Amino acid sequence: MKTFAKFSAFVMLLLGAFSPFSGYAQEAGKAEQIIAASKAATGGANWDQIKSWQETGKIRQGGLEGTYQAWVDFPKVLTADVFKLGPIKGSAGWNGKESWSTDSNDQLRIEASQAAIANAIKSAYQAGHVFYFPDRYPAELKYNGVKDNNGKPCDVIICQPKDSDPFEVWIDQSTHYLTKMVDLTGEQPQTTSFSDYRQFKGLTIPFQSTVSIGDPKYDNITESQEIELNGEIAAERFDPPKQVVDALIFPAGKDQVSIPFQLLNNHIYLPVSLDGKKYDRMIFDTGATNVVSAAAAKANGIKAEGELPGGGFGENVSAFGLAKVGLVEVGGIQLKDQVFTVFDLASLAKVEGVEGQGLIGYEIARRAVIRIDYANHQLTIVKPDQFHPPANGIKIPFKFNSHVPMIEAELDGISGEFEIDTGSRASISIMGPFATSNHLNEKYQAKTEVIGGYGVGGPSRALLVRPQILKIGSIEIKDPVGLIELGNRGAAAATQTAGNIGGGILKRFTLTLDYEHRVLYFEPNTAFKEPDIFDHSGIWCMQDDNGGLSVVDVVKNSPADRAGLQAGDKIVGLDGKTITGAEINAVRAKLKEAPGTKVTLQVDGKAGKREVNLTLAELS
Numbered sequence: 001m002k003t004f005a006k007f008s009a010f011v012m013l014l015l016g017a018f019s020p021f022s023g024y025a026q027e028a029g030k031a032e033q034i035i036a037a038s039k040a041a042t043g044g045a046n047w048d049q050i051k052s053w054q055e056t057g058k059i060r061q062g063g064l065e066g067t068y069q070a071w072v073d074f075p076k077v078l079t080a081d082v083f084k085l086g087p088i089k090g091s092a093g094w095n096g097k098e099s100w101s102t103d104s105n106d107q108l109r110i111e112a113s114q115a116a117i118a119n120a121i122k123s124a125y126q127a128g129h130v131f132y133f134p135d136r137y138p139a140e141l142k143y144n145g146v147k148d149n150n151g152k153p154c155d156v157i158i159c160q161p162k163d164s165d166p167f168e169v170w171i172d173q174s175t176h177y178l179t180k181m182v183d184l185t186g187e188q189p190q191t192t193s194f195s196d197y198r199q200f201k202g203l204t205i206p207f208q209s210t211v212s213i214g215d216p217k218y219d220n221i222t223e224s225q226e227i228e229l230n231g232e233i234a235a236e237r238f239d240p241p242k243q244v245v246d247a248l249i250f251p252a253g254k255d256q257v258s259i260p261f262q263l264l265n266n267h268i269y270l271p272v273s274l275d276g277k278k279y280d281r282m283i284f285d286t287g288a289t290n291v292v293s294a295a296a297a298k299a300n301g302i303k304a305e306g307e308l309p310g311g312g313f314g315e316n317v318s319a320f321g322l323a324k325v326g327l328v329e330v331g332g333i334q335l336k337d338q339v340f341t342v343f344d345l346a347s348l349a350k351v352e353g354v355e356g357q358g359l360i361g362y363e364i365a366r367r368a369v370i371r372i373d374y375a376n377h378q379l380t381i382v383k384p385d386q387f388h389p390p391a392n393g394i395k396i397p398f399k400f401n402s403h404v405p406m407i408e409a410e411l412d413g414i415s416g417e418f419e420i421d422t423g424s425r426a427s428i429s430i431m432g433p434f435a436t437s438n439h440l441n442e443k444y445q446a447k448t449e450v451i452g453g454y455g456v457g458g459p460s461r462a463l464l465v466r467p468q469i470l471k472i473g474s475i476e477i478k479d480p481v482g483l484i485e486l487g488n489r490g491a492a493a494a495t496q497t498a499g500n501i502g503g504g505i506l507k508r509f510t511l512t513l514d515y516e517h518r519v520l521y522f523e524p525n526t527a528f529k530e531p532d533i534f535d536h537s538g539i540w541c542m543q544d545d546n547g548g549l550s551v552v553d554v555v556k557n558s559p560a561d562r563a564g565l566q567a568g569d570k571i572v573g574l575d576g577k578t579i580t581g582a583e584i585n586a587v588r589a590k591l592k593e594a595p596g597t598k599v600t601l602q603v604d605g606k607a608g609k610r611e612v613n614l615t616l617a618e619l620s
Contacts, residue, residue, distance in 0.1 A: 030143040050230065053070075056225055058222070077125065099116045107366055139162060153172075255382065265588075266502065274300070275300075284370075284423075288362065289362050308341075322340070322342070324338070367384075369515075393521030394475055405420045427481045428501055432488075447620075451552070460487055551570075554567055564607070599615075601613075
């Protein structure tokens with residue numbers, strides 16, 4: 001799971017899929033002329049005198065209020081900012097080489113993935129108004145015609161900085177002021193609107209900006225209160241700060257703790273305590289920060305503040321709040337003073353067949369070494385200074401994209417950066433832009449559309465494919481199940497990320513996470529050579545509100561489709577045995593049995609009560 005609220009003094013930038021330079025006529029030099037006119041109208045040569053920009057102000061979003069400070073080195077195109085918003089705080093920066101951030105506990109993270117670097121470049125380019133200074137950082141500018149902004153015509157320029165993603169710059173035709181910057185790509189593309197223009201030291205600049213994903217209740221509004229130009233900024237301001245050690249507290253006399261877990265639907269479920277209250281089933285998810293379900297939070301008196309936007313795979317936005325938890329305990333190991341996001345996870349329970357009470361992942365892994373023994377269903381947390389690399393482990397370096405580890409891997413010889421995500425049930429989810437740029441739809445003759453997963457972002461639709469080899473270092477995994485994600489929003493739309501490697505692959509290993517040294521270790525287990533199997537029926541089913549089991553989707557030309565099953569049908573029996581929604585995983589396992597297997601479902605729906613006979617087959 002991912003949250004896509006990034007609290008920055010400038011913008012909240014996220015990445016996705018779009019081809020920016022198609023479908024319009026070019027006029028040679030027009031983009032540069034319009035940018036030059038805007039620069040002249042808002043300060044002209046005074047812009048050239050700016051060496052540094054320091055700013056403080058207020059933030060408002062989702063019912064929360066806070067403050068920010070921001071620093072920009074204009075000639076070098078460097079940025080840094082710090083913020084406080086409700087119960088959280090953080091900082092971020094770009095020193096021209098490294099992108100970094102700190103969290104509410106001042107824990108430092110160097111973010112070196114392609115996606116993180118692209119995001120940092122884009123943020124710095126915008127903050128430094130680099131479109132006014134084309135010699136400072138290479139970018140391609142394209143004129144994109146005239147568009148209406150609340151009745152006022154604007155000239156629109158597409159700007160794509162080198163090694164980053166494109167965005168539009170909207171410039172009012174009458175005033176030549178910058179009115180908007182619009183993301184053209186993104187997991188949730190955003191529009192930054194500028195207002196409250198004032199005269200300041202020879203410049204005409206906006207003192208308010210609003211970042212929107214399209215729903216006003218999620219708008220992030222910043223108001224400048226104080227700006228200083230050409231003040232001295234220490235060179236180290238843009239560099240990563242010194243790490244503040246915030247260690248886990250282990251039980252006395254122990255250097256490591258092992259915890260048994262349940263593996264359901266390829267998800268790792270652990271018991272966790274929050275402020276002394278036990279939660280039996282929290283998912284350990286390398287792609288997640290702290291999350292507690294809204295129902296569990298309410299039942300245990302955890303109070304959430306604010307209403308912010310979040311999501312993952314799937315195109316929907318789901319609101320979350322923020323809550324402080326004084327003590328987190330996992331297997332007797334303690335972690336103090338944590339911020340949790342509070343999500344409605346009711347849909348997760350309907351998919352999983354059990355109530356998921358939340359997620360933990362990054363905050364524990366960041367402070368320890370985690371060893372996940374999938375074969376024996378055991379997770380071990382080790383003190384970093386007591387860790388010894390596994391003798392037979394294959395060492396794979398990784399980079400962070402936000403809090404998610406990213407490795408270099410190859411899919412049939414095509415390389416890219418892939419997320420390592422224990423919170424995904426799938427084997428390989430392939431991002432749409434990566435599939436498009438590498439012609440994977442044609443390569444794999446992808447035509448079978450399925451629901452590949454379901455989370456807080458809703459259902460994620462994908463094309464089912466079967467690559468020949470996934471290569472991770474020297475490891476080769478043959479014939480994995482692949483899902484080419486179809487979403488235009490959400491995680492599927494990331495432009496810099498090749499894909500997501502989930503539990504369907506990871507369960508073939510003992511996986512060790514060494515976040516401090518940014519290294520993973522893969523040890524193949526007894527399941528390594530087992531075939532990777534997708535559903536053989538064409539049914540996506542979920543628990544319904546009454547505890548039953550309902551068909552949500554039927555794949556075209558699948559065994560279920562040919563047998564007449566329809567979305568909305570309720571499955572009340574399997575091979576003559578009455579079933580309920582609580583047995584969803586047993587039903588899924590049956591529907592993954594070998595092609596040719598006969599399955600009889602007892603069904604109740606619009607066509608009445610009936611028996612449906614399926615002959616399982618590969619979906620194609």
